Structure formats: C-alpha cells, structure tokens
Amino acid sequence: MTQLTVQVSRRTPAGARCRVGVIGLGYAGLPQAVAFAEAGHPVIGVDNRPEVTAMLREGRSPVDTVSDDRVRRLGGALSALDDTEALADCSAVVVCVPTPVDAAGEPDLSALRAACATVAAHLRPGQLVVIESTVYPGVTDGVVRAVLERSGLVAGTHFSLAHVPERVDPGNPVFDSADTSRVIGGLTPVCALRAEELYGGVVSSVHITAGLREAEATKVLENTYRQVNLGLVHEFAAYCDALGIDAGAVIDAAATKPFGFQPFYPGVGVGGHCIPVDPLYLAHSARAAGTPLHLVELAQRINDERPVRVVDVCETLLRTTGTALAGAEVLVLGVSYKPDVSDVRNTPVVPLVRELTARGAQVRIHDPYVPELVVDGMHHKSVSHLGAVIAEADLVLVAQHHSVYDTEHLHRARLVYDPRRHA
Known part of the structure; x- marks a missing residue:
C-alpha cells in the first residue's frame, strides 16, 4: 500500500x-x-x-x-x-x-x-x-x-x-x-x-x-524520541552542574535556532503512560528481532536513575547551608507527571519521595490537582496554606511546574531547587 x-x-x-x-x-x-x-x-x-x-x-x-x-x-x-x-x-x-x-x-x-x-x-x-x-x-x-x-x-x-x-x-x-x-x-x-x-x-x-506494523512502530518511535532526548538533557544537566553552568539557560539559547533543534528540559524524571513505557515495547521487540537498541535502553536507565540524582543534589544543597538531609523538611511542589493536570501515572515523584524518605528527610507535598500521593503505603496529603509551609521548609523542591508556582510563592523559601534549571 x-x-x-x-x-x-x-x-x-x-x-x-x-x-x-x-x-x-x-x-x-x-x-x-x-x-x-x-x-x-x-x-x-x-x-x-x-x-x-x-x-x-x-x-x-x-x-x-x-x-x-x-x-x-x-x-x-x-x-x-x-x-x-x-x-x-x-x-x-x-x-x-x-x-x-x-x-x-x-x-x-x-x-x-x-x-x-x-x-x-x-x-x-x-x-x-x-x-x-x-x-x-x-x-x-x-x-x-x-x-x-x-x-x-x-x-x-x-x-x-x-x-x-x-x-x-x-x-x-x-x-x-x-x-x-x-x-x-x-x-x-x-x-x-x-x-x-x-x-x-x-x-x-x-x-x-x-501496513499495520508501520503504524504500530510509529507510536513507539514518537515516544522513544522523547525518551532519548530527555536522557540526553538529564546527562547534559549533570555536566552543566559540574561546570557551574545554568543548563536551562543553555537550552533556552539553543532553542532560538529555528531549525535542527527542539528543546527538552530536565526534571525529576520521566512520567506518564507513554514515555516511560513505549520505549520498553520497542526495546522488547528489537531484542526479539536480534537488533537491540542500545541507545534506547541506555536512555531508559538514565531517566530511571534521575530521581536519585535529584536527591543527591538536594543533599548537596542542604549541606552548603549546614543542614543534613536526614531530618530536614523537604517540600515537594507538584506530584503529577506533567504541569496543570492531575494525572499521576508513573510519576517520577513516587521514586523521588521514596528516595528522600529512605535518606531520612521529612517529606511534605503540595499539588493543587492531586489531594494525596501514596508511596509504599504511606499517604502524603497535599498541604494547605502553601505560603507558610514554603517558609517553614528547609528545602523547596519544584518537581512539577504547575502554573500556580510563581515567584511570589517561592521567594519566601529558605532554599529552592528547580531541576528544570539546574542538574
């Protein structure tokens, strides 16, 4: 056809x-x-x-x-x-x-x-x-x-x-x-x-x-493209952090090119039903065909490891203020997998909260669209009185860029970490 x-x-x-x-x-x-x-x-x-x-x-x-x-x-x-x-x-x-x-x-x-x-x-x-x-x-x-x-x-x-x-x-x-x-x-x-x-x-x-196979392959390619590019920017953000470069500013600058570049921004990980899943369907099929897609599988690992990397940075930032992560109060802003929706399917905030908790942090969350996030049986309810809670936290971690999280709220924080701008 x-x-x-x-x-x-x-x-x-x-x-x-x-x-x-x-x-x-x-x-x-x-x-x-x-x-x-x-x-x-x-x-x-x-x-x-x-x-x-x-x-x-x-x-x-x-x-x-x-x-x-x-x-x-x-x-x-x-x-x-x-x-x-x-x-x-x-x-x-x-x-x-x-x-x-x-x-x-x-x-x-x-x-x-x-x-x-x-x-x-x-x-x-x-x-x-x-x-x-x-x-x-x-x-x-x-x-x-x-x-x-x-x-x-x-x-x-x-x-x-x-x-x-x-x-x-x-x-x-x-x-x-x-x-x-x-x-x-x-x-x-x-x-x-x-x-x-x-x-x-x-x-x-x-x-x-x-035919059918071309249509099937189209979808897994579309989301694998995003997975691979997100893996690239997550590694690039870590590189920029090592050199003291604002990764987000670099991506913004590159995005001014009208051809040959599409901006992807780092975050706390990759979520949703498609990007963390569809590349695994493609990788499964490729292995069965005897043509493993090493780049795809590597990008998947990089993105899966991203929440741990983010917690590493949180620990380092707190240490510069003389505060240990163990016992620190960390406020996580936004728990859905993308901005301004309530969808928490495969949200990377789950492994993020799990890692923070494992290292002894006192985790609180806020999300205007998600009243509660359950992680390993523990119910984390979205806090009220956001301004006061931001001021009380040792660290505010912007995990999702909901439109309500503006500078008016964040300027009250003692310490803010936004992975979209830094590693």
Missing part, C-alpha cells in the same frame, strides 16, 4: 454516521469517544470500572482533560455501559485499553487480550475493529488477530482490522484529539480505508501507512 496523507474537513465527515463502540474510557479512550459523538456518531462506551461508567451516566467526566460540561452536552450521543452486549450492534469497535509493562519491564498485554476477547464474543461480519492501544510491531496482526479470529470470522475477509495509535497529550492547550493528525495502518488496503472513513470525520488529517 502506498503511504498517503489525507487532509480532511471535520465539517463534512468522511464517512456516514455509524454506531461506534469504544472499550476503555480513560485518558485516551474517553476523548476519542467524545470526539466521535460530537461528530454525530452514536457511541457506546464500555469500561470494566463501574465507577467510570456511573460517572459518565451522571454527566460527570472521570478524567480531568474532558470537562463535565462537554460530557453533558453530548446528551444521549454517548452511552456508557457496564455490559458489552451492545457492541454487536456497532459498525466499528475501537479498543483503547492500557498496555503497561510488568515488574520486569516487559510488555503486559493482558488488558488488551481481555478486551479483544470481549470484542470476539460479539464480533459479526462487516465490523471494523480498531486498536488504539500502544503495542510493538506485530501485535495487531499476531496477538490481536488470533484472539479476534476465535470468533470463527477471518480478519480482512469477514471483518476489517486496523491500528490507529492514540496521540493524546493530556493538558495540551493547543492540540486536542481533533487537531492532531492520526496515523492509520490496515491489515489490508480496504481495512485502512474503512478506518480512514471513520477517523476522517473527527481529525484534521490522516496518514495511511503501508
């Missing part, structure tokens, strides 16, 4: 109105379900968490990136169900379940397998099945196809199968699901075109790849 980018208009959906089923109503699935419903498609939303479907039926959103008002405006266009029988009445079923890694850092496809088994139980001829969950190349045509074909129907003959990797960026004020181009790979050219007809009505443009 020739690769093709198609510009489309959301005013005139590419395909006719059809009933769409969406399995998984989290940070990726719910925005997509809402986008389909807003484009005029009746949507059946399914989630194995009853509290999620109950909230949606009450007109409340379970994720902070989709407002309650937006859900309520849909009226009956989005039906949130606990059972899956209605999937049989859908023309298309989109799977948006998590694909994390296990304790050993290997891909965990259990939720994806379960969701596909649910689809297979209700699969009928003529349906389109789309996998949005992030996977490594070969999963859609291998694991997914095998589970779906237990229905007795054959992919590419009796039903269409496509992979359309999600491109959700929670909290991004510029690009939402409708304004972000989508990549589509199909088992056959007809499968890809059917997916293009569905997504063409809800996104600005689509890019059809040569």
